[in-house]
Amino acid sequence: MPQVLQEEIDERSREIHTDRYSMSINEVVAMYQDGDLEVHPEFQRIFRWTIEQQSRLVESVFLGIPIPPIFVAQRSDGVWDVVDGVQRLSTLFRFMGALRDDKSEKDLPYPLAQGEYLKALYGVVWEEGIQAPDTELDPSLISPLEEAQRRVFKRARLDFQIVQKESDDQAKYDLFQRLNSGTRLSEQEARNCLAVMLDPTFSRWLEHLASREYYTNVVDITERKEQESYGTEAVLRYLACARASMRELQDMGDFGEFLTDQMRSFMADPTFVREKELERFEFVFTSLRDALAEKSFRRYYSDGDRFTGAFSVSAYEAVTSGIARNYEFWRSVEGPERSEMIRQRVKAVWQDSVFDTRSGGGKRANRRIPYMVEVGERIFRG
Template sequence: MVIKQRTLKNNLDVLQQKARERTVKTQNVEYDLETLVKRIKKKSIKLDPDYQRRHRWSAETSSRLIESLILNIPIPVIFLSQDVDVDEETEDSTARYTVIDGQQRLTAIYDYLRDQFPLEGLETLSELNGAFYRDLPPFLVRRLEERTVKCMRIDSTVDAQVKFDIFERLNTGSVRLESQELRNATARGPFNDAIKEMAKFAEFRSMIQVPENDPASNSKVQKMEDVELVLRFFALRDGRYKTLKKGFREFLTTSLIQFNDWSDQEIDQGAWEFGVYMRFIYENAEDLTPFAKFRRGGKRMSTFNAAVFDAVAVGIAEVFSAADLDDDPDEAAQALEGYRELFEDENFFAAVSGSVNDGAKVVERIDAMVAHLGR
């Protein structure tokens, strides 16, 4: 205890300096919904900063929020980052505020007051089920427009990294952030931006069962699982899968941080290569579910499996370069034939089942695919 007290005393200056630097200056404000909607429409409030999750609320969840607002039931405080001081002159489209916590709530409010969805699943005000905003009687319109929401505004001088720390802390214990959503918040950079774009490649989306006509409604897109799959490909390829020692989530996060240091040229090259591999698999696999999982005997268990994605996509990348596939894919296409025979091997099947992110299983399934292609 004496040693601990002496250590704290010796570090007092450092602690005081950190406390001053990390202290967050805030201001409590209230906005009525009409004002909030106007500010969002003018882009004065930015709903989707890079570190925010994609909108995931269902119409029913959004409807319950609207019902709470009508009934004057308190809702959680919304945290806004003031990025541009009120006295600074900017273009009208410049966002003065970004949403640190409350994106789902503000999006639901904004969408409903713009007639984007009808209310559904209400129990207390069940008479309003099916009603768009335009259908509401005048007294309810007034209630909504004049209803105020409490906001906590964080000072414009706060360091950007502190704002991301706040975002992570505020989301602890709320609707759980998925792994890639958290990486999107805490491992920002050019490669992180790039894999979000790569996840939109048409062939890739088709093969992971994301509908082309409405990708936003797909759970993989909503939870950024599609983006994580792209990251998995880069993190495991070039023999990196054999270095997986720690937990898989930490491995992916560390890899993303490393890749964010890539040059623009390296990122562009990586995006081109990913596109080549995905097109090759799309055009040469046995059907449009190349990452499906099968039982021994040939019965399909699922149309998509992330562990099978690792085996197929990374395995191909280990044996054939993107340049080779782009120039002459015939040899690789011939080698790929019959790869689903791997499911007959009990070791391969075990490697895509159960705790699939175990390091030994990752090595087992990718090595099996490499062996099949090089046979």
């Protein structure tokens, strides 16, 4: 076993090439402004720190308290892609008035809160005029740093751990997941970050689908779940159930890993045409909106012929994949007739014996989803 372990160590270590580098905050800001350092503004709403957390970081810089190294991956174009440390860098750039949001507009800071050791940080800004306009702090309590203090801050050094471009392509994403495993991210928030690093256009495409009114009209997502990117996850869940083969579904193993693998395959697969998938997505969810609207994924009770209760993920998987996997048939059915037929098929899903046995709480996703897709494909077949 020790020999096998050493062989694995030797093999994996060859796949990841790293280097260390130290530079001043001023040099890092220059790299960011020149486009040589990518901090992914799309991450801001996921990782955003409170002003107290931001103030503690600034305090650490002034006091010379060591800051954990920033992990970056060097891309083939030479740009450093931040893998871990987005919020630390964003905080420093924001405090100095250099940070820009995902619309390329200045992300202005609020005056600092008092530090644990430096109480006088309260109300401090980098310099006059660099602050968010909607601050509620009394203007008389806001004070800019002195020139000498700004110089000291800019000269403070940050350590970088660089994953070089020669590393295995998977290394950057594995590293992100490992470094952020203790961060309070939902699985989909972490998946969104990976999507941004792998292909920002795909990430924005997913968000575009999740924001469509016809989709939000039928998918009941609470505010808390929306904050955890559940709407985006549900889009990805739909795509996986609509496109994966039954063999892939039956062999999925951990569902989170399966969903991540499916997302990556969508980005790399030349047969995954976003325009066509958007067209099918729009058809599925507008058809459901017209047929049942917000009742589309609620439990059906034949006693009283009514849909009621909370959103059912099992019904979502069965119904959406059923229509999508029989897309050509449903496209051939006229609007009013289609709506009535969909209502009847959704009722049939809830009355199906396999669905009844395999759906519901407590069922692991990898033991439930293959059956939900089979039920949907069978019941919505033309």
